[in-house]
Amino acid sequence: MKKRTLKKNRHELLLNLLDENPLLTDEELASKLQVSVQTIRLDRLALGLPELKERAMRLASQALNGLNPASQEVVGELLFSEPGSEALSRLVTDESMKLSRYNMVRGHFIFAQANSLAVATAEAADAITASAKVDFVSPVLPGETLIARALVERKDGKKSWVNVRTKVEQREVFRGRFLVIGLEDPESFNKSLHKLEQ
Amino acid sequence: MKKRTLKKNRHELLLNLLDENPLLTDEELASKLQVSVQTIRLDRLALGLPELKERAMRLASQALNGLNPASQEVVGELLFSEPGSEALSRLVTDESMKLSRYNMVRGHFIFAQANSLAVATAEAADAITASAKVDFVSPVLPGETLIARALVERKDGKKSWVNVRTKVEQREVFRGRFLVIGLEDPESFNKSLHKLEQ
DNA sequence: TTCATTATTAATACCTCGTTATAACCTTAT
DNA sequence: ATAAGGTTATAACGAGGTATTAATAATGAA
Structure with missing residues (x-):
């Protein structure tokens, strides 16, 4: 019962963290959530979250395509x-x-x-x-x-x-x-x- | 005489290419400019142009610090x-x-x-x-x-x-x-x- | 209690897109 | 011919991953 809920909680926290700052590395995420890097990778896999490079590239091309109001x-x-x-x-x-x-x-x-x-x-x-x-x-x-x-x-x-x-x-x-x-x-x-x- | 101007031209072209699309890899740039990847690296070095990861990260965090992805x-x-x-x-x-x-x-x-x-x-x-x-x-x-x-x-x-x-x-x-x-x-x-x- | 499942961590090999450093080529101007 | 400038090749390395397999710990059901 415990581990399962911990995992779910962590998944939510993970989503929130990446929502706030999509440019965090797995290592940073791991230390923030007090688990190993491998666990973060499994979590990302489970949640379908792409790696840092991907996230940066997406943000970057969004910005380029004028999705960014700033531009x-x-x-x-x-x-x-x-x-x-x-x-x-x-x-x-x-x-x-x-x-x-x-x-x-x-x-x-x-x-x-x-x-x-x-x-x-x-x-x-x-x-x-x-x-x-x-x-x-x-x-x-x-x-x-x-x-x-x-x-x-x-x-x-x-x-x-x-x-x-x-x-x-x-x-x-x-x-x-x-x-x-x-x-x-x-x-x-x-x-x-x-x-x-x- | 020739090579010098070729180089200068290429530098200009390189700047233009990256201006249009900062998310090109060195390999893509090399094939567009018909030179080796190493040459592109030297050119970037000479022009002080950061690598792809850097460029993507900059665009991404610009987008973030702007008010873009409501992050x-x-x-x-x-x-x-x-x-x-x-x-x-x-x-x-x-x-x-x-x-x-x-x-x-x-x-x-x-x-x-x-x-x-x-x-x-x-x-x-x-x-x-x-x-x-x-x-x-x-x-x-x-x-x-x-x-x-x-x-x-x-x-x-x-x-x-x-x-x-x-x-x-x-x-x-x-x-x-x-x-x-x-x-x-x-x-x-x-x-x-x-x-x-x- | 015991056994199977699930969650976590670890170890390893490999990938991409770079880096630096060194050496080997070409042209071409003198 | 030779030095110089420009270009390419080669090798070793790094960050931040993927993918796989294995070991270990905690939980749930029989």
Whole structure:
């Protein structure tokens, strides 16, 4: 009775550890779980978990294929855009975006989509968010497709107030109001930023 | 004369190839450039290009430290945490988090750190953000280290209001107020969510 | 209690994609 | 012809595995 449950527990712990950090070696896992490296290998075999190289390669190619929000200018896919007034984007969520213990998409992905869309809508491309008020209205399941619609509500010089509403089918899941500031050209802007350094 | 230019050309080609696809093995590179594997190694050495494993690991951990595969429960590193009252986290920013044309970190990384910290602070672990009001006070340069401090301001049943302030050194860069809702246990929660499907 | 099963650990050979070091070739410019 | 630069071959090694077989310990059922 004991060993069996220990094993099951360890399997869960293993999954959690790799969920948190997929770049751990078997050796590191073994020491964290206080078992031999061989046991970890058997566990990975039982759970169908690939080796470190595989995991690193998968993460890497995911990152390359733009699955990584960090690599995209607009998080999601821009469906329609009329800079200065309105834009639409689609984001297909997946398992990689979910909380570890709950079957729902993490809020910051939804925020990232809305935020980047707001920024893209306000100005041609060169703008940043100064502030935002957001509501996560309803949970989103991995696999659902988010459609975000941004509308520029008001504009005053470099400032734009943009409303974003995100839906899954008919269901509203997110509402946000962003204050977006247009930027000068990149060169002079980057120069002025360097004052912050040192 | 010839060999020199051939070499230079090959170096350029090599850089281009790896730029397009950093996950090519030396063998693949050798066959693409019609030279021996050893030559590729010498070229990588000359150009300071790391080996495949290294390249994969870098891409992978970039992806992780970004907000990609939702891997981390808290975006950044949890420095201190007293669930229910206060927590501190550190996020070292890097080039992968910046806007393409401006030398500054994208807002949603700052948001993600603050949001996940707010969630982690409100309850032991199981909570989500319902709404937030955020201000991006000052731009952040890639490479700067963000220290976010979350304070639970008020609590009423499952609801917690959490204030987060993020600084780089002494400079305040972000302020946010999050309404966080505690969740029931994962199983029953996930079950109730399934109603949303179909 | 005894025997069979399951879980864990160990030992061994082999693999991939590298590494370093050394030696052997080619061209080609002088 | 010969030195120099560029390329290739060969061998020994390392990290982090796979795959297999065997030994040992703990548990469950007869």
